[in-house]
Amino acid sequence: xTDAAELRRRTQELLAAYPPATTDRTDFLKAxxxxxxxxxxxxxGLGGLGLxxxxxxVVDAELAAADAPDNDPRRIGIGLGMAAPTVLGxxxxxxxxxxxxxxxxxxxxxxxxxxxxxxxxxxAALGTRAVRDEATGDWVINGQKVWTSGAHTARWxxxxxxxxxxxPKHRGITYFICDMTDPxxxxxxxxxxxxxxxxxxxxxxxxxxxxxxxxxxxxDGWKVAQTTLMNERVSIGGSRIPxxxxxxxxxxxxxxxxxxxxxxxxxxRLLKLWVEAEVARLTGERLRQQLVAGQPGPEGSGMKxxxxxxxxxxxxxxxxLLGEEGLLYDDWTMxxxxxxxxxxxxxxxxxxxxxxxxxxxxxxEVLLNIVAERVxxxxxxxxxxxxxxxxxxxx
Amino acid sequence: xxDLLYTEEEEALRSAVRGLLAAHCDAASxxxxxxxDEPHDRALWKSLAEGMGLAGLLIPEELGGQGATHRExxxxxxxxxxSVAPVPYLTSAVVATVALLDCAGDEAxxxxxALASGRTVGVVAVPLPAAPGQAFNGVREExxxxxxxxxxxxxxxxxxxxxxxTSSGLYAVDVTDDGVTVExxxxxxPTRPVATVTFVGARARVLTDNAVPAVRRALRAGAGLLASxxxxxxxxxxxxTVRYTRERRQFNRPVGSFQALKHRLAxxxxxxxxxxxxxxxxxxxxxxxxxDADVAVAVAQAYAGPAAVHAAEEALQLHGGIxxxxxxxxxxxxxxxxxxxxxxxxxxxxxxxLAELVDLRAP
Numbered sequence: 115x116t117d118a119a120e121l122r123r124r125t126q127e128l129l130a131a132y133p134p135a136t137t138d139r140t141d142f143l144k145a146x147x148x149x150x151x152x153x154x155x156x157x158x159g160l161g162g163l164g165l166x167x168x169x170x171x172v173v174d175a176e177l178a179a180a181d182a183p184d185n186d187p188r189r190i191g192i193g194l195g196m197a198a199p200t201v202l203g204x205x206x207x208x209x210x211x212x213x214x215x216x217x218x219x220x221x222x223x224x225x226x227x228x229x230x231x232x233x234x235x236x237x238a239a240l241g242t243r244a245v246r247d248e249a250t251g252d253w254v255i256n257g258q259k260v261w262t263s264g265a266h267t268a269r270w271x272x273x274x275x276x277x278x279x280x281x282p283k284h285r286g287i288t289y290f291i292c293d294m295t296d297p298x299x300x301x302x303x304x305x306x307x308x309x310x311x312x313x314x315x316x317x318x319x320x321x322x323x324x325x326x327x328x329x330x331x332x333x334d335g336w337k338v339a340q341t342t343l344m345n346e347r348v349s350i351g352g353s354r355i356p357x358x359x360x361x362x363x364x365x366x367x368x369x370x371x372x373x374x375x376x377x378x379x380x381x382x383r384l385l386k387l388w389v390e391a392e393v394a395r396l397t398g399e400r401l402r403q404q405l406v407a408g409q410p411g412p413e414g415s416g417m418k419x420x421x422x423x424x425x426x427x428x429x430x431x432x433x434x435l436l437g438e439e440g441l442l443y444d445d446w447t448m449x450x451x452x453x454x455x456x457x458x459x460x461x462x463x464x465x466x467x468x469x470x471x472x473x474x475x476x477x478x479e480v481l482l483n484i485v486a487e488r489v490x491x492x493x494x495x496x497x498x499x500x501x502x503x504x505x506x507x508x509x
Numbered sequence: 510x511x512d513l514l515y516t517e518e519e520e521a522l523r524s525a526v527r528g529l530l531a532a533h534c535d536a537a538s539x540x541x542x543x544x545x546d547e548p549h550d551r552a553l554w555k556s557l558a559e560g561m562g563l564a565g566l567l568i569p570e571e572l573g574g575q576g577a578t579h580r581e582x583x584x585x586x587x588x589x590x591x592s593v594a595p596v597p598y599l600t601s602a603v604v605a606t607v608a609l610l611d612c613a614g615d616e617a618x619x620x621x622x623a624l625a626s627g628r629t630v631g632v633v634a635v636p637l638p639a640a641p642g643q644a645f646n647g648v649r650e651e652x653x654x655x656x657x658x659x660x661x662x663x664x665x666x667x668x669x670x671x672x673x674x675t676s677s678g679l680y681a682v683d684v685t686d687d688g689v690t691v692e693x694x695x696x697x698x699p700t701r702p703v704a705t706v707t708f709v710g711a712r713a714r715v716l717t718d719n720a721v722p723a724v725r726r727a728l729r730a731g732a733g734l735l736a737s738x739x740x741x742x743x744x745x746x747x748x749x750t751v752r753y754t755r756e757r758r759q760f761n762r763p764v765g766s767f768q769a770l771k772h773r774l775a776x777x778x779x780x781x782x783x784x785x786x787x788x789x790x791x792x793x794x795x796x797x798x799x800x801d802a803d804v805a806v807a808v809a810q811a812y813a814g815p816a817a818v819h820a821a822e823e824a825l826q827l828h829g830g831i832x833x834x835x836x837x838x839x840x841x842x843x844x845x846x847x848x849x850x851x852x853x854x855x856x857x858x859x860x861x862x863l864a865e866l867v868d869l870r871a872p
Contacts, residue, residue, distance in 0.1 A: 358867070369869055376872035384869060385860040389811040396786035396808075400513040407514060416779045479768075485778055486771035490751050493766040 117165055118172045125151060125176040134182040143185055143219045146177075152185075152218050156202065160214050168406045185220045188453045192264060193217040193224035196342045197272050204289070204330040204338050213270070213291070225268035227259040227292060227316055228339070232509060235480050237274075238283045238336055239499075239507060242318060244275035244290065253277075253290065253328070255298070255321040261474070265301045265314040266450065268294045272342060273323075274335045279505040286504050287335035291327040298322070308466045309446035312454060343476075354402060355395055361425050361456060361464065362391040365432040375435050384435075387428050394420045412489040419481050422471035425456070429464040436461055511793040511805070513786055519584045526563070526588040529556055534592045536838035542595060543699035543841070549667040554596045557585075558627020564602045565625025567610065572618055574625040579730065583737035583792035590741030593841045595700040597630050597664035603734055605631035608672055608727035612679065612717040620670065620681060620716075632668035633727055634682075634706050636661035640854025640862070641729040641806070645720075648708055650675045653715075655682060655708035663852070665704035666693045673713065674720035680713035688712065698848035700841060732853040733791035733806035736813035739849055740784045743813075743820035746842055747777050750824045757829070770827060777823050780816040787812050804866050811859040814850035821846035 132145045146152055147161045151173050156162025177184075187194055194217070201213050216222040233240040242257025255275055265271070271292040278286035292299070298321035303311035330338040358366055369376065369384060397420070401413045433440035443462040456464050472478040486492045499507055515523070533553050542550060558564035566582050568574020575581075582603060589598055606624055609617045609631070623629035635645055638661065648657035655673055665671065671689070673680045682689055688711030696702040717723055751774060754765030764770055791809035794802040821843040825832040832839045850856065864870055 366869060373870075373872070376870075378872055381864070381869075381871050382857075382860070385811075385864055388867070388869060389808055389860065389863065390783075392808050393783040393787050393812050396513065396790050397783050399510060400786040400789065403512070403514050409514075413782050416775075416782055420779060420783070479772070482772040482775040483768065485775040486765075490747075490771075490774055490778060492751060492755060492771045492774065493763045495766055495768060496762065 117169055121151075121154065121163075121165070121169055121172045122176055124149060125173050129176070129180050129182065134180055139183040140219060140221070142183055144215075146182075147215055147218055151177075153198075156214075160202070160210055161218050166408070168408070171406075185218060190217070190220050190223055192226050192268075193222070193270075196226055197224040197270070200272060200289070200329060200338060200342045201291075203341050206326075208326070209291070209329070217270075222269040223264060223267050225262050225264045225271045225294070226342070227262060227265075227271045227273040227318075228342075229261045230258060231260055235477055237339075238287065239504070239509075240274060240276060240287065241509075242273075242275045243279075244277045244288060244323070246277075247322075251325045253288075253323045253325065255290075255292070255318045255323060257318050259316040259318065260304065260313075262301075262314045262316050263312050264452075265294065265316050266303070267452070270294060271316075272329070274339050276504065277332055277335075280503050281333075282501055283499060283504040283507065284336045285333055287339070288332050289329040289335035289338040290323050291329060292318075292321065292323055293327075296321045296323075303448070303450065305448055307469065308463055310449040310451055312451055354399065357392060357395060358388070359395070360391065361428045361468070362388055364457060364461070364464070365428055365435060368432065368435060372435075375437060380431065380435055383431055387424065387431060390420075391424055391428070394424055412485075415481065415485050415489055418471075418475065419478055419485070422468075422478055425464075425468040425471050429461060429468045432461040433465050511790045511797075511799075511801075513789040513793065515584065515789075516580075519581060522581055523584050523588060525561065526557075526585055527591075529553075529561065530588055530592040530594060534594050536592075536841070539593055539595060539700060539841060540836075540838060548595055548693075548699055548702050549597060549664070550595050551667075553594060554627060554630075554667075557596060557598070558602075562625075563598070564627035566602065567606050568621050568625040572625060573622040578796035579734060579792045580796045583734050583788060586734055586737040587741035587744075587788075590738035590845075591745045593700045593742070593838075593845050597632065597667045599701075599731060599735065599738060600632045600664040601630045601668075604633050604727045604731040605672055606727075607730040608633050608679065608723045609716065611723035611726050614716065616681060616714050617716050623670075629669045630664070630667050631670045631672060632662060632664050633724065634659045634662050634665070634671045634673045635724065635728070637663040637701075637703055637848070637853070638851045638855070639728060640858045641725050641732055642862070643728070643854075645674045645724070646676065648673050648675050650677045650680060650713060653713055654688065655680060655711045655713045658705065658707045660705045661703045662706050663701050663703050665691050665706050666702060671706060672716065673708070674724045678718040679716045679720035679723055681716055682708065682711050682713045686711045696848070698844045700845055701848060728853055729802070729806055730795055732810045732859070733795050733802070735849060735853050736784065736788035736791050736809035739813040739817035739846070740781070740788045742842055742846055742849070743777070743781050743784060743817045746817075746820040746824035746839070746846075747774065747781055749839070750774060750777075750827050753828055764827075773823055773827065777820050780819060784809075784813045784816050804863065807859040807862045807866060810854055811856045811863065814856045817846040818843075818850050 128149045132142050150163040152161035154163050154165040154170050155167035157164050230240050244253045244255050273290045273292040274287050276286050277288040298319045300317040302315045304313045304315050305311045404411050444460040562575050563585050565574030566577040570576040609621050624631050647659045648655050671682045688709045690707040692705045694703050755763050757764050787809040791805045794805040824839050831837050
């Protein structure tokens with residue numbers, strides 16, 4: 115029997131034993147995890163079956179057809195996209211057993227404590243300290259993190275902190291799993307230009323982390339974090355969209371429905387952006403086909419760059435097209451949205467929120483360096499910080 | 510959804526074409542040829558057409574062709590673009606061939622056989638900038654004889670037979686006919702020169718009595734597959750410029766290490782990736798005869814032309830002074846890219862076409 119046929123059989127077995135219509139959502143998700151159908155490329159016993167990642171679509175199609183509940187992936191995106199692959203790649207057996215199941219089911223939400231006020235693009239310069247308490251073996255964390263989405267709902271965080279300030283910056287970092295219920299964790303909303311607060315500042319004061327929650331070796335945190343960050347960029351801009359899906363749909367709809375707003379200049383710009391959105395969609399589709407065929411290309415590195423610029427230009431055009439209505443804004447009230455939905459709000463929101471697209475998850479400038487150096491093989495700028503101890507760097 | 514990848518067979522075809530071009534179409538020989546009276550490389554054409562059977566890819570086997578599809582033709586064009594090869598492939602093996610495939614009758618079948626062998630080069634007598642769907646009225650037919658003039662006809666100087674649209678049908682005319690004059694013009698793109706073609710009572714054989722659909726389909730295929738030529742062209746520009754900026758040292762470091770330069774090359778790479786996706790989409794929908802081909806072709810041409818010009822312009826600038834010399838081949842790519850951006854409908858024309866196709870109408 116082929117892997118795909120076997121997967122279909124197992125999925126039908128799950129659906130027969132736990133009919134979605136009469137099964138509690140969490141019970142169904144637990145049963146799915148235990149059947150190895152959560153992420154089939156994960157190992158057996160950890161929600162998977164050790165199969166190629168591309169076969170997940172077989173399971174998903176069967177479950178969607180049966181109207182089975184999902185794990186609300188948007189709510190737990192950081193756990194699924196970033197924490198899980200890192201735990202899988204670097205965790206101990208105990209850590210994998212402890213964390214992956216509640217993470218996938220959505221019982222435990224995760225957030226990411228990486229960026230700091232003084233360490234954005236230069237993340238490796240981070241200054242949050244982790245000091246070993248020799249008496250207990252625990253780590254004591256002090257510092258400040260920023261741009262943490264979901265910190266106010268998270269149970270756990272992936273955290274990188276400096277354990278050795280006397281070596282060059284990339285070498286003195288260690289990766290931890292941080293308990294967000296620790297009394298030393300203080301989460302404060304960070305209000306952004308849209309008026310709402312998707313993100314938080316997180317102040318860490320004498321937070322205690324047992325050594326059993328260290329991920330990877332002491333001083334290996336930068337290497338471990340690369341796994342997290344690679345997965346972040348794969349998940350941004352990775353899903354399949356229909357023609358005229360995404361940001362272009364709103365402005366195209368307005369264009370068709372409101373002929374009185376049309377001008378020749380806007381028409382030329384709209385058509386140009388429509389073409390670019392379609393080419394970006396085809397590029398994403400080609401990347402997806404490469405992944406399915408087991409020949410991943412470097413094209414993924416560019417997807418986020420393209421979408422950031424397009425989202426910004428399209429939403430800017432939309433405000434101009436709306437004219438007087440473009441002068442309005444739906445709501446400046448400080449809110450805490452659980453997910454970002456560009457199309458659920460008005461053009462002004464889209465315009466403002468899209469400005470973050472070229473900053474979050476790697477600025478466009480840093481991503482252009484990555485494309486130039488890792489894809490094209492151009493030499494890096496001369497480095498002045500490589501062989502200097504972190505404590506001696508200019509700040 | 511279109512298959513946007515390359516099959517193993519397509520990759521094998523690419524290797525074979527690239528190998529041939531590496532041996533017989535290096536930049537120095539292309540450059541040496543452009544100032545001669547013989548801008549087209551007939552020996553190379555013979556190798557491609559007779560040796561490899563590439564002129565007949567789109568022609569069914571029973572008519573002497575290979576019975577392949579637009580997908581394989583696109584791969585050949587990528588490689589020809591990468592070498593700015595001075596051969597009438599796009600004009601004869603794509604545009605003229607597709608026009609003939611749309612005509613029934615022995616005359617068309619016979620011509621297709623001749624084109625498939627490569628011994629005959631056919632060119633549709635329309636200006637190179639003509640977009641699919643554009644109307645032509647430069648030539649009129651009276652009693653089997655043609656009268657009139659067409660300017661800007663690409664590769665006419667290499668043609669043996671001209672396919673001429675008139676209001677009474679599409680006609681085939683031999684260039685050896687006394688009533689035909691082909692006047693080569695000094696062209697911006699010397700690797701695909703244009704000519705003025707004049708008909709004074711030229712003897713013509715009718716291929717179909719309605720030229721409009723045949724020429725429309727021919728120009729649509731040409732426009733869609735031109736994106737693959739532009740892809741090869743842009744890739745050469747990017748690859749050569751990356752190589753050069755890694756080696757060229759100023760201020761005691763490779764100039765490619767400066768972010769001001771590497772960001773520009775990364776931007777070109779992003780556009781090349783986009784051109785590849787759009788070009789494969791156009792080739793695949795054309796091959797499938799899909800209803801979506803009109804949109805896919807218009808998207809590919811609205812994007813690929815400016816992207817290839819951008820790649821060539823960046824290549825010249827980032828080569829510095831050497832890029833301005835006649836000796837360095839980058840100018841051949843710039844000239845081809847700029848001419849290509851006008852060919853078979855400019856980006857602006859294809860955007861206007863899209864405005865209709867996807868219902869985003871003008872004010």
